[in-house]
Amino acid sequence: MYNIISVHDFPIIKDQDWIQLYPSYKEKLHSRIRKFFDILANSQSVLFVRWGAVSIPQAAELGSVLASITPGKCNILFLDPVAGLPSVKELDWGIDGTCTVQVPS
Template identity: 80%
Template sequence: MADLKLQDIKGEYDVIISLGSWCGPSLNLRRHNLRRFSFPLDWVVSNSLSDVNKLLKNGFDGFMDIRQMQRIDGVAAYLDDGDAVFADEGRKKQNAHFIQDSTYNIISVHDFPIIEEQDWKQRYPSYKEKLNYRIRKFIDILANSQSVLFIRWGAVIIPEALELRSILAGMTPGKCNILFLDPIADIPSVKEIDWGIDGICTVQVPSQSPNDDSMWNHVYDGLAITDYWKN
């Protein structure tokens, strides 16, 4: 089997989906007009691919169940599908708690606003309703798409990549490709890695500049989405 070069990944897909590990892949999909839907891993921190594999293999069972969620140290902007939310009293941006799912080690960083004298759990019902909708959408879109590209930023090793490919192949009947962006310190530019694995393209990217538009442009230019899911 031959792995995919970055140029081989380019082309049209019915849907392009971010699998984390942070918001960068989704934000830049939107910037390139390659994003039509919100999915469960768009706006969370999922540092471990092994944990993401576990989540997908379990079909999101128990994901962000309130019984396994806890507030941890950390603050980020409060976002609504990637857009900053402003406080009612003015144009001051709101911040959000870091809330971790202790089973899957995935952190909600944009969903629970910090409001004085309000416990984060008060927002849980509306959050869980939105999350469940995104999970159902994710499963339905995969089951009914003819071509899907998954994109993930984060450290990756071959056994975990192979496991992810196997899990995703069981969730979608169509063509399924995966693009890994592996952040590496002190490299000057994007570098392709030859793993020799069918359906997987891996590129190393500079870890010191995750918000560099030129880097994302290099990776995303040449990608497009079909009208298959156009509303």
């Protein structure tokens, strides 16, 4: 549904279906999510880093959503890999708390 791939959480065990390990994976995932939200709730400043750019409207929407769950200062760094780019290039999207940088891929 969310296009999430988990390649490290389900070991291949002979004669055992991966689904048998799902309950422990689900608990581990919920624990990580709770810890993540706890860190957000208790941080004065948070930097989110995303590999791969989005559109300007998507970046603004993501910034708004993240700011709504982050009581402290919230910043986002978008790293946009570009083939053949000779050096780092900053893009000014005019969104407070957001920096987009094209980087060589």
